[in-house]
Amino acid sequence: MRIRKKLKQALRHFHVTRVLLSRLFFTQYPLLAHLIPMRRCNLSCAYCNEYDNFSQPVPLEEMYKRVDKLAALGTKIITISGGEPLLHPNLELIIRRIRSHGMIAGLISNCYLMTPERIRSLNKAGLEFLQVSIDNVIPDEVSKKSLKVLDSKLVNLQRHAEFGVNINSVIGGGIANPEDALVVARRAVELGFTTSLGVIHDGHGTLKPLNELEQRVQHAMRLLGKKSYARIHKFQDNLSQGKPNEWRCRAGARYLYVCEEGLVHYCSQQRGYPAIPLQQYSFEDLRREYFTKKACAPFCTVACVHQVATLDNWRDPQHIDPIAVPSPQPSLQPGGMGEPARA
Numbered sequence: 001m002r003i004r005k006k007l008k009q010a011l012r013h014f015h016v017t018r019v020l021l022s023r024l025f026f027t028q029y030p031l032l033a034h035l036i037p038m039r040r041c042n043l044s045c046a047y048c049n050e051y052d053n054f055s056q057p058v059p060l061e062e063m064y065k066r067v068d069k070l071a072a073l074g075t076k077i078i079t080i081s082g083g084e085p086l087l088h089p090n091l092e093l094i095i096r097r098i099r100s101h102g103m104i105a106g107l108i109s110n111c112y113l114m115t116p117e118r119i120r121s122l123n124k125a126g127l128e129f130l131q132v133s134i135d136n137v138i139p140d141e142v143s144k145k146s147l148k149v150l151d152s153k154l155v156n157l158q159r160h161a162e163f164g165v166n167i168n169s170v171i172g173g174g175i176a177n178p179e180d181a182l183v184v185a186r187r188a189v190e191l192g193f194t195t196s197l198g199v200i201h202d203g204h205g206t207l208k209p210l211n212e213l214e215q216r217v218q219h220a221m222r223l224l225g226k227k228s229y230a231r232i233h234k235f236q237d238n239l240s241q242g243k244p245n246e247w248r249c250r251a252g253a254r255y256l257y258v259c260e261e262g263l264v265h266y267c268s269q270q271r272g273y274p275a276i277p278l279q280q281y282s283f284e285d286l287r288r289e290y291f292t293k294k295a296c297a298p299f300c301t302v303a304c305v306h307q308v309a310t311l312d313n314w315r316d317p318q319h320i321d322p323i324a325v326p327s328p329q330p331s332l333q334p335g336g337m338g339e340p341a342r343a
């Protein structure tokens with residue numbers, strides 16, 4: 001089992017390197033897409049604006065068409081997000097379809113429904129990355145995504161998962177104990193997982209600078225990250241001090257967010273722009289958005305889009321004026337390349 005896991009890890013790294021190289025020189029194609037197969041979630045985190053408690057899964061045939069279209073646009077990584085994707089009855093078939101196109105398949109889940117059988121079934125389907133966000137040590141009224149509840153799931157993942165697992169912990173917003181992020185990250189490292197740190201907006205949609213304790217936790221995470229290969233993002237330093245970032249958001253071009261209705265949006269926090277049906281999304285749309293400035297960029301915390309942007313930040317200045325988009329909505333914004341946004 002250990003050798004098999006190592007082999008899969010090596011293949012994964014090779015696949016990621018090949019994908020990044022293939023998209024480095026071809027800016028006309030997307031690198032990463034988030035795909036939502038259902039909006040319903042089995043939890044109701046207080047800060048979250050990305051779930052409901054009633055919607056039905058998107059039918060499998062429709063999901064196949066969306067995966068195929070993303071492949072036709074040249075997308076290289078698809079991360080399935082939600083809501084809670086483990087509630088989708090055909091999740092493994094969707095992952096197989098992604099892999100059948102040679103794309104990298106990632107998943108964001110709260111892991112409440114993750115059993116050893118489900119992990120084995122995700123192994124077989126070809127899942128390559130899983131991201132789990134853990135918000136606190138003990139569940140409270142803000143979030144039930146707690147180490148206390150999820151630790152046994154993490155142990156199962158350590159035993160059975162052949163895919164990469166990243167544990168995201170969070171600070172800012174309504175999280176009561178910033179030190180919890182460190183406890184979560186240390187446990188993740190102990191289990192052999194990678195870790196990352198997300199920053200949450202405050203409850204009014206504006207970014208609140210981190211307080212002294214939160215900044216200390218962020219610094220400690222950075223030191224831990226050196227040992228665990230965690231990706232602590234430079235842009236977070238500015239945000240945590242309330243300073244803007246200068247960068248070129250390539251949402252709608254190099255990064256796509258496809259909602260449960262099959263519409264392409266900039267990201268989870270800018271749903272409604274440009275809101276074009278994926279099946280009609282064209283190379284002209286990709287090109288236009290590549291060169292469109294995004295007014296919300298300076299205080300944006302969407303980590304996966306920042307990461308994608310690093311491929312192109314050094315070239316192709318954006319010359320198309322932004323349409324009026326509001327500030328990012330209050331929400332959790334962790335994530336990373338291949339293990340994006342939230343859950």
Ligand code: SF4
Binds near residue numbers: 249296
């Ligand atoms: S919120 Fe961030 S990722 Fe989304 S469109 Fe604005 S700048 Fe881009």
Ligand code: SF4
Binds near residue numbers: 050051342
């Ligand atoms: S953050 Fe994730 S787990 Fe929590 S309500 Fe939103 S979708 Fe569900």
